[in-house]
Amino acid sequence: MKIAIDAMGGDFAPDEIVKGVEEARDRYEGLEFLLFGTEEKVKPLIQNMDRLTLVPTTEEIEMGEEPVKAMKEKPNSSMVQAATAVKNGEADAFFSAGNTGAILASAIFIVGRIRGVERPALATAFPSFGGKNDEFVFMDLGANAENKPSHLYQYGILGSFYAENIMGISNPRVRLLNNGGEEDKGDEVHKAVHQLMKDTDAFNFLGNVEAREIMEGTADVVVADGFSGNATLKAIEGTALTMLDQLKQSIKAAGLRGLLGALLxxxxxxxxxxxxxxxxxxxxxxLGVKAPVVKTHGSAKAKAVANSMGQIERMVQENLVGKTADFIKENAEKMKVKKNAK
Amino acid sequence: MKIAIDAMGGDFAPDEIVKGVEEARDRYEGLEFLLFGTEEKVKPLIQNMDRLTLVPTTEEIEMGEEPVKAMKEKPNSSMVQAATAVKNGEADAFFSAGNTGAILASAIFIVGRIRGVERPALATAFPSFGGKNDEFVFMDLGANAENKPSHLYQYGILGSFYAENIMGISNPRVRLLNNGGEEDKGDEVHKAVHQLMKDTDAFNFLGNVEAREIMEGTADVVVADGFSGNATLKAIEGTALTMLDQLKQSIKAAGLRGLLGALLxxxxxxxxxxxxxxxxxxxxxxLGVKAPVVKTHGSAKAKAVANSMGQIERMVQENLVGKTADFIKENAEKMKVKKNAK
Structure with a gap:
């Protein structure tokens, strides 16, 4: 199994990327790596070339660049080359810690959509507390800005396959992020999605969930439109950081007592x-493209990079893409009917 | 100054509502109250009738009811009667801790929109940390499900007036909640809103803000579409509760050491x-209706009710509605041009 790595993407690239890849090589015996990056920068970092090939590239896509433009104007970038290797069948999956928009563009336009999938989505495993599982699939986190009911309906399918095959959750409980529990809540798009999901037998839909409750463990897949999914994810991250920071400050302000308490x-x-x-x-x-594409956060260190390789290994081993594609092909007619319903 | 109170709305109504109103009467000398509620339930709770009139009503709107339907089918409810008193000039403002949707419907259809305001919005003062002010106006929190660019543009005006007149923030910094800082971020609606706001001199627009950063104090007014504003607010509340709860559990699990640390x-x-x-x-x-309408959270106790009366007093004293209406009237042509831009 070969993974195409964009060695130049991320705040700590290429150092932490190379380190992470070598850590993953030690951990996962079946993995080989194609490292795409600027030779003079990447080569000196590599400890040994076992199961590892360096493919020299001459360009880099920066964090702030306009995604589609960057992808088009930098065909020789580490990211575009890594995605192209997957497209050409030289690698089974594509990894980057770089510019999120450009990764999405490369995934959609170079790796390509699974036939029948209208819009791929960005998904992550997110922690939950108090439910029967301790994480759930949260999607779309911003791959798709213009969300139609049929897009969100398909996310239910894509997310269920991921939860079942990669996270090992059988018959995953799917919920729709909406601003109320009742089926008539939300704008026209969310009302229509609710009806499509309610009527489907493609996955196990249990109704709406509000942002306040998504971490309570009542869902294994939470489907959101890309805009509010992105906002919800960022609100959660921001709140967690703010609270930890405020707590630190309150502890500091409490002097010796605070210090002692914090120590305990x-x-x-x-x-x-x-x-x-x-x-x-x-x-x-x-999710929804022809090969596993995984994006770690920009500030990822070696350990997060190595963990992502384990995730990719599972995705390839379980043939997630193939299973999803087969299901969509077999259910193409049904999905078309669903689509025309709105 | 007279405030029309829905004494029957809220989880602890009428007890805590009446208690809160009497607390407010002791605190704010200039306030009179019209209490709308079921006589046999409310009357026994009242300590003394000073500056307080009980107006008997025979119906109640429950928390789970469909808002517009409830408003229409229960004309003799405490909520509809209180809103009607404002409409008829018998009271200056309307307060309820009841069904949010029904309060919005009563505000919009009974109290009525300010001429020129396309959609009223639900706003709250929200805490921020580390900026020059310790709170900001966050809106729309879900009053409006179908958001057009012109609606969000107007929220900038409504929010600025509130921040300036009620929170005492001069030249409030307005930001648009969006999924990225650059002006081309977001869906078509948010891109269009950004351009309308960028070109306006009606308020001080400083660009987009992401949900991750809204509590960092870089804005005095954060404008969101009702759907993602609602999701963001709930995500923040949910995260804060989850974190406090998890911390509690971790402390418990740490035994005596945890207990001692927690005490400190x-x-x-x-x-x-x-x-x-x-x-x-x-x-x-x-915001955007012809009189101050304030909704406290459903589980509000007396103190929160009393504090809301102080907030209403400021809104009436500062003539927030009149100032806003005058500005919109004087700028009607300009706002129409803006509207036609998209």
Missing amino acids: LKPAFKSLKHKLDFQENGGAVV | LKPAFKSLKHKLDFQENGGAVV
Whole structure:
């Protein structure tokens, strides 16, 4: 199994990317890596070339660049070359910690959509507390700005396949992120999605969920439109950071007493912080394209990179893309009917 | 100054509503209250009738009812009667802790929109940390499900007037909640809103803000479409609750050590919790209607009710509605041009 790696994407690239890949090589015996990157920068970082090939590239896509434009104007970039290797069958999956928009564009336009999938979506495994599983699939996180009811309906299928095959959750419970529990809640798009999901037998739909409750463990897949999914994800991250920061400041302001208390509670704080550091366990996945595409957060260090390789290995081993594609092909007529319903 | 009170709305109505109103009467000398509610339930709760009139009503709108239907089918409910008193000039403002949708419907259809305002919005003062002010106006929180660019543009005006006149922030910094900082981010609606706001001199627009950063104090007014504003608000509340709950559990799991640490950190925890309890300081406001309409959260106790009365007093004293209406009237032509731009 070969993974195409964009060695130049991310705040700590190429150092932490190369380090992470070598860590993954030690951990996962079946993996080979195609490293795409600027030779003089990447080569000196590599410890040994076992199961690892360096493919020299001459361009880099920066974090701030306009995604589609960057992809088109930098055909020789590490990212575009890595995605192209997957397209050409030289690698089974594509990994990057770089510019999210450009990764999405490369996934959609170079790796390509699964036939029948209208819009690929960005998904991540997100922590939940108190339910029967301790994480759930949260999607779309911003791959798709213009969301139609049929797009969100398909996310239910894509997300269920991921939850079942990669996270090992049987008959995943799918919910729709909406601003109320009742089926008539939300704008026209969300009302229509609710009806499509309610009527389907393609997955196990249990109704709406509000943003307040998504971490309570009542869903294994939470489907959102890309705009509010993105806003919800960022609101959660921002709140968690703000609270930890405020707590630190309050502790500081409490002087010696605070210091002592904090020392005693250090393990408790650490356990909470660990649960919230879900991004360390793997990356976000572009679902609905013809091969596994995984994007780790920009500030990923070696460990998060290596963990993402484990995630990719599972996706390839379980043949997630093939299973999803087969289901969509077999259910093409049904999905078309669904689509025409709105 | 007279405030029309829906004494029957809220989880702890009428007890805590009446208690809160009497607390407010002691606190604010200039206030009179019209209490709308079921006589046999409300009358026994009233300590004394000073500056307080009980107007008997025979119906109640429940929390789960369909808003517009409930409003139409229960003309003799405490909520509809209180809103009608404002419409008829018998009261200056309307307060309820009841069914949010029904309060919005009553505000919009009974109290009525300010001429020129396309869609009223639900706004709240929300805590921020580290900026020059410690709170900001966050709107729309879900009054409007179908958001057009011109609606969000007008929210900038409504929010600025509230921040300036009620929160005392001069030249409020307005930002648009969007999924990226650059002006070409977001769906078609948000791109169009950004351009309308960028070109206006009706308020001080400083660009987009992401949900991750809204509590960082870089904005005095954050304008969102009702759907993602609602999702963001709920995500923040849910995260804060989840984190406090998880911390509690981690502390418990740490046994004696945890207990001792928690005891030492109690003041620090309390200060954080207090900052996050923004709903205790007042209610959410329906902006864009012809009189102040304030909605406290359903589980409000007397203190939150009383604090909302102080908020209403400021709104009436500062003539917020009149000032807003005058501005919109004077700028009607300009706003129409803006509207036609998209």
